[in-house]
Amino acid sequence: MTTQPQRLHHLLDRARRGVILPAEGEQLAGLVGELEQQVDTARATARRLNYRAQQAESKNAAFQRAVAQWDVNERGTYITHGSLRAIGLAAGTDILGSVRHLKHFQRVEQAEARVEELEAEVARLTAGQCTDSRAMCEQHHAPPVDGCPYPRCRAARATRRAATA
Structure with missing residues (x-):
């Protein structure tokens, strides 16, 4: 008994030579129809797999961004x-x-x-500026600096003394 591919090749060979019988032509048409269905099924499967691959790649990218x-x-x-x-x-x-x-x-x-x-x-903040904290004021400058919001600095500017004194 011959397999489907062997039978298909035999019928195609007879068709090429122009010696195919009507019954063989019907067999050939049936085999071609089966192959068309298999190709359609394979294409649909490939589309589904491509779609799922794209979804997986998208999820993977989202996971990588989250983990980063x-x-x-x-x-x-x-x-x-x-x-x-x-x-x-x-x-x-x-x-x-x-x-x-x-x-x-x-x-x-x-x-x-x-x-x-x-x-x-x-x-x-640059040197000469400070926040409202005395430690920061002392760290930035000993003489009073214009614009310093620390109250001791303001008082020192008024008396012309060192802010940290």
Whole structure:
């Protein structure tokens, strides 16, 4: 008994030579129809697999962006609330709904943002400027400086004495 590919090649050979019988022509048409269905099925499968591959790549990129927000050092790993939210969205689930300390996460992130703002402000200050703290005033200058908001500095400017005296 011949296999389907062998039978197909035999019928195609007879068709090329122009000696195919009507019954063989019907067999050839049936085999070609089966092959067309297999090709259509293969194309549909390829489209589904390509779509799933694109979804997987998109999720992987979202996970990588979320993990990039983590602070990993010798003391441990700090995972931000925002990265947890991004991971949950990428996974299609609400992983933060079960977190009891959500408000704590939000407060910590707010505090971290405020610390960053204050660090930026301190970096902006130049020598001769200070904040309302005496230690900062003493660190920046001994003689009084115009524009310093520290009360001892203002008093020292009025008396022309050292601000740290």
